[in-house]
Amino acid sequence: MSVHVLEYTFEEYTEIVKKFHGAAAPGVLIGGFMVDAAIRNLPDGILYDAICETKSCLPDAIQLLTPCTTGNGWLTVIHLGLFALTLYDKSTCQGVRVFLDPEKVESWKEIKAWFFKIKSKKEQVLELINKEIEAAGTTILSAQKVEILPEAAQKKHKGKIGLCPKCREVYPLDHGGICLLCQSNTLYAHGTHI
Amino acid sequence: MSVHVLEYTFEEYTEIVKKFHGAAAPGVLIGGFMVDAAIRNLPDGILYDAICETKSCLPDAIQLLTPCTTGNGWLTVIHLGLFALTLYDKSTCQGVRVFLDPEKVESWKEIKAWFFKIKSKKEQVLELINKEIEAAGTTILSAQKVEILPEAAQKKHKGKIGLCPKCREVYPLDHGGICLLCQSNTLYAHGTHI
Known part of the structure; x- marks a missing residue:
């Protein structure tokens, strides 16, 4: 069975990412599986907002796969530098936080080298990383049930x-x-003035 | 001749906005004409970055019509609360700033009521505002040549x-x-943990 990111095959999602983000960046591809995992752990049919804990890559996965965008106010990007996102019920503030788990990344050579910056950008081969991302799917992620603080x-x-x-x-x-x-x-x- | 936002007809662009932003919000529609005006005032074939001076609506017009997104780092949203955007050459820092001009909005009843918040959200009729936006096109905008400060x-x-x-x-x-x-x-x- 082919790997899916929500309703898309991995190949379809990769093409959507290329078109919007400009490249098949590993962070946006992994982000696809993160959004997928978060949605699967939320009740059906709720209205949710998104928090993204890094400004790099991940916000685009959220924008491509959920109704939450920068401009409509449902996505909040917080510059914590953590590779994590949360989707939460607007009415109850109950949600799911998903992050790329450093421990689970250990067994994936290329993803590990990318995530821990062991290889420089020049040394990285995108195709190899993305092949591993497709194979790993959601197995490199961990999820938590969270409650968003009212002020946030x-x-x-x-x-x-x-x-x-x-x-x-x-x-x-x-x-x-x-x-x-x-x-x-x-x-x-x-x-x-022009 | 039908009104265009870059390569799209106004109707096509409206549909794209609905799909991404969730609604045909006036701010994103006007934003389309703003991006259009900025690009037409830039030299062809350059690589540009974007600055958006408000977090409301306008970032989505930039993301839909340019290569600049929140996640790829080419779009910077600065919370000034001004309805303005700038596209600038990455290599020279020379660019074009476009803003919705309060003076030019005066003669458009519905746009004015929306922009100056004269009518509440409930009193506003989206179809009427958006009809005026289509008719007004770029005539309600002003543009400036700007140079971006190196730190920015x-x-x-x-x-x-x-x-x-x-x-x-x-x-x-x-x-x-x-x-x-x-x-x-x-x-x-x-x-x-789940």
Whole structure:
């Protein structure tokens, strides 16, 4: 039987990842199995939000396989540098956290070399890593039942907006008398209207 | 002639947005025209990164229409609460910033009511707003040539990783002796292995 990531074959999922992420990155492929494992451990038919504990790769697996995206607010990326994700019931805050388990990775030479950065990017052969990822499936993962703390699950309301008197763009008034970019521009050296 | 968002008709783009974002949200539709305007003002054939100045809606337009995603590191979302995005040449840091121009929105009743939150979500009629968005196209936008400051364009390298002695997961060693989640867990009330 061929390996599946939710409703997709591993090959189909790999193609979807290439198109969106730009490459068949091991982190997004393993992320597919992580999302799959999380969903299988959640009750059917619930509305869930997602937390991603790393900004690398994993957010794209969540965006491709769940209704949660960066722009719709159902995915929160928290920069902990941990290769873990959580899907949780919006109404009960009960969820499932799935992580790539260092102990279980031990027996997979290529995945281990990638995950522990034993080989440099140049030395890694993507095809070999991804073959192992397909063979390993969910066996390199561990899962926990978790309850999300209310503060972490709470959505901030955007509050009142107004015109920044300096740049004349619309900004959240609780940022102060002028917008954050006018307060401290750490982004742009200069700008000229086109 | 029908209205286009890059290679898509407005209807096609609306369907793509619905599928990814979950709804034909005005912010993602306007975002389509913003990405379109930015790309048309960039030289052909360059590799570019994206900055999004709000976490609401707009990141999804960027992810759907450019190679830049949350997980591949080419999209940076900065929480300024400004409805603006920038695409910039990775090698020169020269780019184009596009924003929804409050002055130009004035003559569009429904877009104005949505953007300035004059009508509550309940009072808004999505079809009416989106009809105006299609009719307005890029005419409600303004664009600036910008140069990204080197610090804003710089990618952080992830550095060395190791096993957290407490939770036994892999984490970035420069976070300290144990991982950030073990240092201060603001996410989970408790977790039990499945």
